[in-house]
Amino acid sequence: MARSEWTDGLEILDLVHESIFARTRDLRITFWNAAAEELYGWTRDEALGRNADDLLQCVHPMSLEDRESQLFATGRWQGEFGRRTKSGSEILVDATWSVRRNEAGEPIEVVETGRDATEKRRDEEARRLSEYRFRNLFQAMAVGFCEVDFNGAGALLIPLRDAGVTDLRQYLVEHPEMVRKAMRLSRILDVNDKMLSQLAGSSKEEMVGSNVERFWPEASIPVFIDALVGAMEKQPHLITETRLLDLNGEEVDVLFTVSWSPESRKQGIILLGIVDIGDRKRAFEALAQSELKYRDLFHHMPLALVQLDVSELIKVLGRLRVEGVSDLEAYMDAHPDFLGQMLQIMRVEQVNDHTVRMFGGHDPAEFVGPIARFWQGSEDTVRRSLAARYAGAEAYAEETRLTTLDGRVIDAFYTSAFPKALSGLGIGLVGMIDIGDRLQAERMLQQVQADFAHAARVATLGELTASIAHEINQPLAAIATNGEASLRWLARPEPDVEEVKALAARMVADARRAADVIAQIRAMATGQALEHEPILVNAAVEEALSFLRRELQTHEVSVEFVAGPRLPPVRGERTQIQQVLVNLAVNAIQAMADQPVAERRLTIRTSIDAGGGVRIEVDDSGPGIPDGDVGRLFDSFFTTKKGGLGIGLSICRSIIEAHGGRIGCESLPAGGARFRIILSAAIEGEPT
């Protein structure tokens, strides 16, 4: 192995980063430095003496001769070799040759310095590609970009640090004129179309070459300071919202980004990006407004609103679906504990003020937690709601009873909404309306109806008959008995006239007694000393009709109420007027009993009478009133009904006349009967 004379001072060559090796004309390696070891993997000992081309498996388009002739001619050759390392990797080596000559000037060795160009080539490729992409992206991006030459600003700031400024930010805050100077020294090198449009420019010339100062309003100086500081402190990037000025001087809300890649930092170029967030800001503001409105609504709606956390419920239901459960009701039947568990995992998250009040609480926080405690005894409602949800409905409602925080049970109309949009968020919404008042009013109405029905029954023929029968039958029986006795006395051969006289006297007394009974009943029916109040006739009719509803339904009578407008109030006792109406209606129903169902029509009409009072007409579609009876209908004891005593209508007349009104009847030409009541209007200011 030939040793070369290159031994003195050669240690230096082991320190350089470039690989150096020398070879003879026939390619034998005579020198091999440390960098060559590193580059090619072969140690010095392995490489010395070896054929360079073989060892390194050189590949070059030019022949060795050509390369060498170039070298010998010019003293220098440079080229790229494809080579293979000891480990087999293919590398690209950027090689420079120089020649060593002997004293005769003949070349004896070639010295090569080489650098791994593989990475470089790859880097370059990558850079080229990246540059290409960047350019395209730069242009095409929906983000506005510009390249800014920052060198001027840098030159301004570096001396500061050298001068001992440690807190650059503070310094800049205190010296805004420095900031502005830095802005003026930052030059725009390039801008993409997007930024142009964001800043209301029409051509690049408007921006390229100018500095950035005009785009920075006073209020946004702190952000520029951040950018300067970031650059000096070598932060990789900055992202922040700020407000810039466009080319028209108008403010633009943006997301502002600065990036300093190591490459560009070296060149003093920074990349600025802006995203117009004006729309986003407006959207957020609208959302915030909407959020406020929702909050407002949620809390001030005059119904109880509850927001539930049903995320766990949805998971459970989702699992059931995966398991193939199609009928949740059946599943709940088979798993009796399921509902109870669901009542524990469904939780109240938020309630509004109305709920707090309705449920006897003081603070919405008292409601947070499982819903189970509100559903004691009414779990079935939740069961049905879950079944509806599972079946795909988006809402469920029903009247139910809920338990309040203070242990009361209230009647409520409960609605639950679970639109698919909210299910994903695990939110359920519940609205409730307290129907306790309504139900109580209904119950009271039912009670009043029962009371009134009872009173109406008493006033109508049936009940009255029973009591009348007893009261009147006594004197009647006495009269008949006395009469019979009188006849027997008179039939005797010698009539006992005295006896008969006595009997006759008793008969008169009995008759008088009977008359008294009738008067008494009349008085009872008309009601002495009852309070008189102004009556709204249409309301009274409607009430009477609602009480008769069942009766009308049972007898399949259709009813029409034609309510006249603007009727004056009538003074009197509302219940009595209603008794009359009920009586007339009952009579009408009975009269139409033999009519076919379609022909059973009851019509009640109210209107203003010619005399200024209120006129009520009750028409039926029955057989009407025979001519001979029209005048006698209201007489006591007159009746056309089998087994009837004929009391009802006479009492009606008493009532109406006691009210200062009139009652009459007629047969309708089209068939049926009409009963007509006229009541005088209450005079304003008349004491009740």
Added chain:
Amino acid sequence: MPPERLVTIVEDDDSLRAALVGLVRSLGYSARDFASAEQLFEECGGDCGDCIITDIQMPGLSGIEMTLRLRALGDSVPVIMITARTDPGLEAKALASGALCLLKKPFDTKALVACLERSLASGRSQSGESR
């Protein structure tokens, strides 16, 4: 002349009671009257006449209750009942308790007379027959 028959009238209504007394007498019978069943038990001891005409509805003991008690005491005096009520089961109850007839007010007086004659004919005589 048959021995005078005594008809007992039990009726809380004064004028009707008086009228019944008058009718009985016009038929030639003697009459005694009570305003209530309680009064009858108080005053007539074991012998209350050949026939009783009684109202059913009275304050206190009803006519039916009175008849049941009489029967329980072994008294088989014929009873005619009159009533103002028209309950369906009343007739059955009345007859079951031992009434001979039930008349509804205001009754046909001729029917009452016929009933009375019948009951007096079938009933025991004032004198003699022991119960």
